[in-house]
Amino acid sequence: MLKTDELIEKLKTLGFKEYESRVFLVLLKGKLMSASDISKESKVIRNSIYDILKSFVEKGYCNEIETNTILQYRIIDPVAILNKLERDYHANYNKKVTLLKDTFSELNTIYSIDKSDDLDKPEINVELIRGFNKQRVSKYIDLYKNAKHEVLGMYRLKGLVAEEFDKVAAKFIRKGGVIKSIYQASLDFKVLTDGKMGPATGTDLIRVLSKFQKSGEQIRLSKVKIPNVTIFDREIVFINLTDKRIPVQKHADIIIKNPDYAEHMADLFTFYWDKGLTVDEYEKTE
Known part of the structure; x- marks a missing residue:
């Protein structure tokens, strides 16, 4: 007792x-x-x-x-007394949640107004974005939505989060946009099998990338480490910086709006692309 x-x-x-x-x-x-x-x-x-x-x-x-x-x-x-306290707690909780949603619904209109034109400010050439992964992915998707002709990306598959991203990419391709992606040939991601999350296999990697390819994405695989970088219309470069040693909320991304730098990064992309393997070629090595 x-x-x-x-x-x-x-x-x-x-x-x-x-x-x-x-x-x-x-x-x-x-x-x-x-x-x-x-x-x-x-x-x-x-x-x-x-x-x-x-x-x-x-x-x-x-x-x-x-x-x-x-x-x-x-x-x-x-x-x-317990039943009464429980009812009071639930009522108070629901009241606070309602207030929270109402308040942020109003705040979001302010955020949306600021967010809608921040991509059109030429004076901002470099942006450093810190915060949780969801916040940074949101910024990345905004850049994708504003792309007009071409998106060149180098990725580690574990960094992809993306039902919403898949829809944005598919819409971009339907409009005539070109997506070329190089994926690091790594199994450092998990898949859902029989209702359980487990480590990925080479077969899983091929299956996932084949799905991307069928949607119109052009793909290569790299067996060497590559940076997490995306180049939009050879004008904007998005660099994803991650470090397992620091908390997720302190991770950061960099957006560089400079055509000359974007062109240099496109040259780097071409270097890895030419040395990369197609999905079929990679499958034969497995």
Whole structure:
């Protein structure tokens, strides 16, 4: 059984104050008690006892019984108190979630306005984006949506997240855009098999890339390490920087809007592309 001090600390984490916790534990003994008796046993001063008992009565934690001489108090069934607290917590939680959604719905309109024209500001040549993966992927998808003719990418497959990305890429190809991608021939990703996540095999890699290829993406595989870099229309370069030694929220990406630099990176892409293997050629080596 927990000691009194431990029970008090648990009650405090549930929202009870120190004196309220002491009074509550005394009342839990189930006796019919006067304010004086409760004060003496809980070691809570009389001035505070009356306010606490009044609050407990209003909240439905205990009954106030009037006798010929004094008021006395008795706690109700703790199960009933638990049910009441649980209802209160859920109601309070739902209220906060509703407020949270309403507030961020309004805030998002401000964010969207700022976000819609930030790609058109020529004075911003280099951007460093820090934060969780989802935030950085969102920025990457924005760049993809704004691409007009060609996207050249070098990827490590584990970095791809992408039902939404697949849709954006498919739409880009339908509009006549060209996507050429070099994937590092690595099995450092997981696949879902029979409802369980497990390590990928060479067959899984070929299957995934064949699916990309059927959608219109041109693909090569590299057996040497390649950087995570995407070049949009030979004007914008997106560099994904990751480091297993630091927390995810401190990872960063760099966006460089400079045609000359983009052209140099396109030359690097061509170097790896020419040395890469097609999906069929890679399959024969497995």
